[in-house]
Amino acid sequence: MPDTSPILNLPYILPAQAQKHVTHNESIQMLDRLVQLTVISRGISTPPASPATGDCYVVGTGASGDWAAQDGAITVWQGAAWVFTPAKAGWRAYALDEAASITFDGTDWGNSVILQNVTGIGINTTSNSTNPLAVAGDATLLSHDGAGHQLKINKxxxxxxxxxxxxxxxxxxxxxxxxxxxxxxxxxxxxxxxxxxxxxxxxATATTKAKCLTSGKIAIDTDTVGLIDTPSAGGFVLITVVHASYPQTSHSGIFCYDTGGSLACDSIYTGASFSNLGTAVLTGTTGTVNSSSLAVKAGQLQIENRYSNTWTYSYTFLGGL
The missing domain is CATH 2.60.40 (Immunoglobulin-like)
Incomplete structure (x- = not known):
């Protein structure tokens, strides 16, 4: 029969052993320091100067003094000396200075709760394969850590x-x-x-589309024609040049269009510098110099810019969706 227990190495009382209380007390001391294991710290590598009896530590890396060569071991001050117990893989302790459970993996002491690559987390509820993160509560707070905060949803x-x-x-x-x-x-x-x-x-274009409404903008160079796809074969469109230095009324137009089987473009309102050229094929120099022109073709509006610089036109379609 071996002299010690197989897991904690507690010494057995042997047959005909003298002073049996010594062996018994040694086992009690080992149980006292290992059962319900609580340590003051796991990061100290130098023994404290004035320990109290029962003070327990996990010896830190690069230990010195009375702790030399005991890295990772559990040590307790017994009143006159430090007693060491080598840790085994799977042993757990509670570190008071961290308020955290720690576990020995056979090499190092790490945090017991490791939330990396877990299959699921349920907070006040149960997670499943479809919802690996499940939260039940009145609210969920995601806040910054010093500056801003982003919630990222990736596909x-x-x-x-x-x-x-x-x-x-x-x-x-x-x-x-x-x-x-x-x-x-x-x-x-x-x-x-x-x-x-x-x-x-x-x-691509930041064009906004809503039920019966489509909005966007298009930049058209001088003596060039820009094409805008119509959201449907017919409806209303509002067009204006986006420029802070020009009156919007002079460079705006409201039209009723048909870009389907019967091409048509009827003016409801046109500014002084905006012309409705109906079903003409615009080339870039079809309309009047220093003005804009509109014409329709199958599925599209044509806008011609005859100004001396590039213009940006905003457009909004109503109806037809």
Whole structure:
């Protein structure tokens, strides 16, 4: 029979042993320092100058003095000397100076709670494979750590989804984000099954589209024609030059258009420097110098700029969607 226990190396009382109390007390002392293990610190490498009996530490790296060559061991001041116990993989302790549980992995002492690559976390509820992070509560707070704060929702590729879904009794009613493409959109639903896009933003042009409304802008060089796709074959369009130094009324127009089977462009209002050229094919020099011209073609509006510098035109379509 061995002289010590296989796990904690507690000394056994041997047959016919004299002074059995010595062996018994040694085992009690070991149990006293290892059971419900609490240490003052795990980062100190130099023994404290005036320890109290029972003070317990995990010896830090590069230990010196009475702790030399005892890195990672558990040590207790027994009143006259330090007693050391080598830690085994899986042993746990509570570090008072950190208010944290620590675990020995066979080499080092680390934090017991490691939230890396866990399969799920449930806060006041239970997580599952679909929702690996699940939170139940009145509110969720995400705050800055010294400056700003970003909430990042990433998707793998264009056809995938990165969005926020708002539900009513677990049935979707509104969704915003990148749903199936890279255009940010807001969608709504009355039944949680069929969603309709209420508002979207083109990522390339920043064009805004809403139900029966599409807005955007286009820059057109001098003596050049710009083309704008119409959201439908017919509707109304409001166009104006975006320039702080020119009166908006002189460089604006409101038109009723048809870019479908029967091309047409009717003026509701045109400023003094804006001409409606109907169904003409604009070339860049078709209209009057120092003015803008509008004409229609299949599926598109043509805007011609005859100013001496590049103009930016804003446009808003009404109806037709």
């Amino acid at each position: 793998a590729s264009v056809p995938d989804t990165a969005s926020l879904l708002f539900q009513d009794n677990w049935s979707g009613r509104a969704e915003m984000g990148l749903a199936g493409n890279d255009a940010f959109s807001i969608k709504v639903s009355a039944d949680g099954a069929s969603f309709d896009t209420a508002l979207s933003f083109d990522p």
